Amino acid sequence: EVQLLESGGGLVQPGGSLRLSCAASGFTFSSYAMSWVRQAPGRGLEWLSSVTESGGSTYYADSVKGRFTISRDNSKNTLSLQMNNLRAEDTAVYYCAKIATDGSFDYWGQGTLVTVSS
């Protein structure tokens, strides 16, 4: 059974940093691209970033480019998102998602809440 478990969310002040992790199990982690998606309270889904199977290529939404860094450790089956210079508008539930062979997001974690507030 595929499982994705996010951690690392919490309350952080504007301008602060936070590192999210996503522990993957139930599939060959190193064979699939992965992604982060967020959802602000009461809002829709926003794709943030994706990383290829090897970690060699990364992609970002303009809203987080230069502030967020996606990475993966295939030896530990872990996906990460380093978030710097956080803003109030980054407040959201952050989901990690497995990218299927065709590119759709076939499995999602339960999400971790990040609140940016003073």
Next chain:
Amino acid sequence: EIVLTQSPGTLSLSPGERATLSCRASQSVTSYYLAWYQQKPGQAPRLLIYGASSRATGIPDRFSGSGSGTDFTLTISRLEPEDFAVYYCQQYGSSPRTFGQGTKVEIK
């Protein structure tokens, strides 16, 4: 960036009725790379349809997807109580991968 516009914003229907949800893209979606997700309150999204018309694993056949180019449709043939939720379309043929704003299917 491809903008996806979903309509209607809210669909009020009764169990047993047919639901038709629309997703319109600002540019042609590459190679049918269009997915539909269902999200219930407090839960993560769940993949329903990929490749515009292929059902994901375990998805009942009352869910069907169709369309190409810029116009796509999700149809729920007969609504079950567990189908009342928010539905999002997503294009993943070009970067950035974008989502529609969602359609809420609520009980009438």
